[in-house]
Amino acid sequence: MSELREATRVDFLTAAFGKEVATQFDQNLDDASAAHFEAYKFKIEQQKPVYKKRAELAAKVKEFWFMALQHCGTTSQFIDAVDEEALKALKDVWIEHSPSDVREYEIRFTFGKNPFFKNSTLVKKLTLTPPADLADKADKPKPFDLEAPVFLADNVKIDWISPDHDLTKKAPRAHADDKEEFDEFEGAGSFFNWFGEVGEDRTSLGENLLEWWAHATEYAAGLTAHDDDDESGAEFGFDSEFDDESEDEDPKKEIDLDDDEEKKRPAKKQRK
Incomplete structure (x- = not known):
């Protein structure tokens, strides 16, 4: 019995176009991927001066980076109330890509004095x-391949002022292997849990931060919708108080109080 294997790109191309043409198409796709990869490397280098200038301007704005994190749906869900003061x-937040392979990167968080930990910088590598x-599984x-998965490197040691100041103990991460999302009442816990995680980035926070960082100015200014998956079409994230009202709704229609109470119940928070 032949060993089962996962179908490859060549298998699909062969089924669609035949073996000879499929081989040529496969090479063409590889060439396109290589060109895209080089374009990505070039883009990163060209944007560095822009981000350095942004860092200088951000330093003049109080709580710029905190506001940017809070206004982004894919990052704010990982911020617990206990994290806010820290x-x-x-x-500053800076992302540096590896010179040997730009798909690898490190995220450097620079802190001023705070009442929780002594570190001035926390650097997480992917x-x-x-x-x-x-x-053996990966x-x-x-x-x-710019879509290749990245993994969280070594644990980042946080020098908490005391065990009572450890935010990861005040708000631990609620992981459950049989859940696709965080429970509403357990939540993602403290943002700082992520620094101690190694291996698979189960929350995808590293990838989310990479995307968030590129648009941090828009988030800090509130120019981007808080919920990145919002399909309401409200430009710049400003919601209308009339968005939920139907044009055809009868003003004399009897109100179902039980139904209204049901709508007020908090919905389970979705993982982005």
């Missing part, structure tokens, strides 16, 4: 190399 001390326990990334 994150308000955030002075790598293409899976941890030992996932090495596929080797293709040379130009």
